Amino acid sequence: MSTDSVQTGxxxxxLFQLLRDGTPRTRxxxxxxxxxxxxxxxxxxxxxxxxxxxxxxxDAVSTGGRPPSQFAINPAAKVVVAADIGASHATVAIVDLxxxxxAETGSALDVALGPVPVLTWLVDGARGLxxxxxxxxxxxxxxxxxxxxxxxxSTGQPVNPPIMPGWDRFDIPGWIFEHMPVPVLVDxxxxxxxxxxxxSAWPGVEHLMFVKVATGIGTGIISDGRLQRGxxxxxxxxxxxxxARGADIPCxxxxxxxxxxxxxxxxxxxxxxxxxxxxxxxxxxxxxxxRGNIDAIQAVRQAGRDIGEVLTTCVSLMNPSVIAVGGSxxxxxxxxxxxxREVVYSRSTPLATEYLSIVQSVEAEKAGVRGASMLAIxxxxxxxxxxxxxxxx
Numbered sequence: 001m002s003t004d005s006v007q008t009g010x011x012x013x014x015l016f017q018l019l020r021d022g023t024p025r026t027r028x029x030x031x032x033x034x035x036x037x038x039x040x041x042x043x044x045x046x047x048x049x050x051x052x053x054x055x056x057x058x059d060a061v062s063t064g065g066r067p068p069s070q071f072a073i074n075p076a077a078k079v080v081v082a083a084d085i086g087a088s089h090a091t092v093a094i095v096d097l098x099x100x101x102x103a104e105t106g107s108a109l110d111v112a113l114g115p116v117p118v119l120t121w122l123v124d125g126a127r128g129l130x131x132x133x134x135x136x137x138x139x140x141x142x143x144x145x146x147x148x149x150x151x152x153x154s155t156g157q158p159v160n161p162p163i164m165p166g167w168d169r170f171d172i173p174g175w176i177f178e179h180m181p182v183p184v185l186v187d188x189x190x191x192x193x194x195x196x197x198x199x200s201a202w203p204g205v206e207h208l209m210f211v212k213v214a215t216g217i218g219t220g221i222i223s224d225g226r227l228q229r230g231x232x233x234x235x236x237x238x239x240x241x242x243x244a245r246g247a248d249i250p251c252x253x254x255x256x257x258x259x260x261x262x263x264x265x266x267x268x269x270x271x272x273x274x275x276x277x278x279x280x281x282x283x284x285x286x287x288x289x290x291r292g293n294i295d296a297i298q299a300v301r302q303a304g305r306d307i308g309e310v311l312t313t314c315v316s317l318m319n320p321s322v323i324a325v326g327g328s329x330x331x332x333x334x335x336x337x338x339x340x341r342e343v344v345y346s347r348s349t350p351l352a353t354e355y356l357s358i359v360q361s362v363e364a365e366k367a368g369v370r371g372a373s374m375l376a377i378x379x380x381x382x383x384x385x386x387x388x389x390x391x392x393x
Contacts, residue, residue: 012047012386016054016073020381022098024057024070045071052077053386073097079135080376081126081143081182084368085118086189087111087163087215091365092125094133095373097381099199103129104369111148114166115175123179140182142385144376145172146189146368148216150234156186159233162240162253163216183385185375189368190236191227193361194220196371197324201362207320209236210361213307213336214282214327217260223318239264241310259310263303265329271299282329289332300332304339311340312347319352326361333360 018033019025025033031041048054048071055074075098082101083092088111093104105125111118122145130136149161156173158164173184194210202208206225212218219236221228228235239260240253249267251258261267265282272279272288277295279285288296311323323344325337341358348356361367379385 012044012051012053015041015044016048016381016386017383019048019054019071019073022073024072026070030071075100078141078380079130079133079139080373080380081140081180082369082373082376083122083126083143083145084189084192084372085109085111085122085145085147086368087148090118090121091369092122092129093369093373094126094129094135095369095377097377099370099373099377101369101373102133102135105129111164111167115170115172119172119175120179123176126180137180137182140180141380142183142185142376143176143180144192144372144374144379145184145186146192146372147172147186148189148218150232150237151186151188152233153187153229156184158186183379185379187229187372187375188218188220188233188236190218190220191229192220192371192375193326193363193367194222194371195227195374196367196369197326197361197363198222199374200367200370201324202322205322207318208322208324209311209314209318209320210367211238211307211311211323211325211340212327213263213303213325213329214265217264217307217327219314221318221320223320238307238310238314243306243309245306259306263306268296268299268303268329272296286329286331289335297335300329300335301339303329304336304341305343306339307336308340308343309347312344315344315348315352315356321355321357323356323358324361325358326364326367328365330360330364 027038027041027045031038053074054071057070057072075096077097080095082095090109091106094102096102109118109121147158149164150159152159157169157171158167161167172186176184190212193212197210198208208222210220217239219238221236240258242257243259243262246257246262249261250256251261265285268285269279269281275295285296289300337360345353363370
């Protein structure tokens with residue numbers, strides 16, 4: 001690629017950021033917004049058209065003479081792959097540049113099988129979905145992946161993940177690139193859920209916490225509109241905060257009394273079995289609650305209280321305006337959230353809770369894939385990546 005092409009692409013990339021919101025604009029409007037000369041805008045619009053990133057749309061209303069042409073993002077120009085890998089289930093999807101899911105598939109998949117079997121399923125699934133929508137690997141500009149453990153975001157490598165044996169420091173981007181040569185972004189699954197939830201349901205909210213309650217428990221934190229990962233990528237790992245009520249209960253992380261050992265799906269099922277109730281998984285607990293089993297409902301409500309105990313401290317530290325509860329255990333409905341609200345609203349300061357909404361996730365099981373797609377799209381369409389992703393070599 002020539003230096004001139006890169007410079008033109010980068011300039012076009014700056015202009016393209018204005019069109020990413022999907023609102024059609026004329027050349028004159030783009031010139032006014034950027035302060036660039038109309039001749040410069042015309043050159044960059046032509047470049048974006050050649051790249052296939054924008055397309056002409058219905059003409060704007062004319063005040064006389066020939067109507068001015070409008071341009072908007074072309075969502076079909078390229079696609080991204082979005083994958084949400086959980087402890088026991090995985091989903092992969094093909095998504096266009098506007099965030100629309102074109103094809104999707106999911107499967108029960110134990111992350112403890114190790115990275116090669118799980119990532120092989122992901123790559124094979126992505127290739128099959130691309131074929132089903134008549135696209136190829138050359139149309140993919142990035143891949144976003146969420147995994148159920150701490151991730152060093154700069155390398156995409158899991159770091160000491162408690163429920164992912166064999167994954168520690170595994171080079172996920174490198175392995176995938178060998179089988180599907182595209183840029184790969186990896187993050188903790190609850191982080192991408194937070195991105196997906198905020199982007200879809202709460203776009204104007206800058207302070208949000210997403211709490212995933214499933215096989216494990218974790219929190220994605222968005223503060224000042226930005227995802228907070230922390231120094232080692234474990235910000236929001238509330239599942240391994242100690243709760244006094246469970247001081248003697250062992251956790252798979254090696255400690256005792258962790259929130260996850262008390263309030264996760266498997267933990268609730270274990271507590272019900274101790275009462276003589278058949279429950280071997282979080283899904284069994286959900287089924288019991290939906291059938292009106294009082295013991296299961298009370299166990300879920302107590303799990304909500306335990307989660308609320310930890311979140312009360314989070315509310316004081318982070319002062320969010322929204323706490324969205326998702327994950328497979330959120331399917332029990334209001335029973336879990338009622339327990340959370342009971343403790344958070346009673347123990348937090350009135351100022352911290354005056355405008356605090358504690359709600360069920362709007363995106364629900366779709367939050368992970370949506371967040372993973374946003375991670376990939378943001379990377380591919382950033383000014384820094386645009387020329388690399390779209391201009392020919």
